Amino acid sequence: MRPQHDASAVNFLLLMEDYQGSYTDAYQNDQTLHSLPYRACAKRLFSNPIYYGDAYVDALTSLGFSAEQVVPLCRPLQFKWADSRRVWNPAKWMGRLPGKSSLAQIARPITDGWALRRILAKQIANYHPEFVWLFSGTPVTTRELRTWRESAGKVILWWSCPLINGFPYAEFDLILTAIPALLSHFEREGIRTAHLPHAFDPRILERVPCPEDRIPRVAFVGSMSPDHGDRISFLDALSRKVPVDFYGYGEQLLPSDSPLRQSHHGRVWGDALYAVYGSHLIVIHRNIDVAHRSASAKRLFEATGMGACVVTENSDDIEAFFSPNREIVTYSDLEECVTVVKELLEHPKKARDIGKKGQERTLRDHTYDRRIGTLLGHLRNVQLM
Helix, strand or coil: CCCCCCCCCCCEEEECCCHHHHHHHHHHHCHHHHCCCHHHHHHHHHHCCCCCCCHHHHHHHHCCCCEEEECCCCHHHHHHHHHHCCCCCHHHHHCCCCCCCHHHHHHHHHHHHHHHHHHHHHHHHHHCCCEEEEECCCCCCHHHHHHHCCCCCEEEEECCCCCCCCCCHHHCCEEEECCHHHHHHHHHCCCCEEECCCCECHHHHHCCCCCCCCEEEEEEEEECCHHHHHHHHHHHHHHCCCCEEEEEECHHHCCCCCHHHHCECCCCCHHHHHHHHHHEEEEEECCCHHHCCCCCCHHHHHHHHCCCEEEEECCCCHHHCCCECCCEEEECCHHHHHHHHHHHHHCHHHHHHHHHHHHHHHHHHCEHHHHHHHHHHHHHHCCCC
């Protein structure tokens, strides 16, 4: 595949996840976005590094490919696109019904879902992409995928969360994942799959500072849910031994006397998330259950990219990404984790030095530019390009 410059088509159309409603919340919380036309609104919203931000689009366009992205479940942004293209949208009429009326309560979810699926189909037809790239967390049916193929060349999937029964994995031309256990699962199912690790966007460092004098505490930024049973018990136990600041959601799943409840600072997205990584001396990592013993988390690359000293559970593949105890610090169990964290807090220069070396490694080997090179190699290997 060669980069094309036909304004009516793109090489890649990315269908991004509205992770925990983060894009919707960012739109609702910024009144200046509401009056902007779609293109200006989307550009500003995606420039904030919420989850992936526009990092993949930037990396693709830097290589000469044409790329666009949409967030299929970000209702206000998708409705703004529909308005800009004069796409009929019955959900807007439903929005004028009294919010607490029984008709609105029943009909609004139905019309919203129908409208969002229709808008997405119109977008795919409009962009006529060579590749539709769907990210996990965005629902789709076999029928919808087959409709998309009428306007798209290939459809690929990024999957980085627990498997969902009934999801049409076999319908994709290629599935990408950072989690080796999922890679093995898809291979056993006879589905074409490839490994694509997470990455860091160096442009964030131009906006978010990394002060030399860091907060002498541990930070954890992430989620707690029924899929994070081990993480919840581990972080609760750790917080009883060392000071841990918790940013994210799921605090209600913690024991009532957990110190993490007292040090919970709510959710952070975009620059605010990276500011936490850039200001704390230590960032702790504990995998989601589905990741097993793999260095597959986005947090590893985000936090090292911001120069934090990352303390992570030992994994089978950590040495493929970082040099343990030089660029990142590993532990085998809770007792060892407590020991290494206490030592780093007592010797902040050592922690800062490890953080700097980890940052250098990430900026050299783990950027989105590097990952797009890996992606293109996978597409060539399976003859999709």
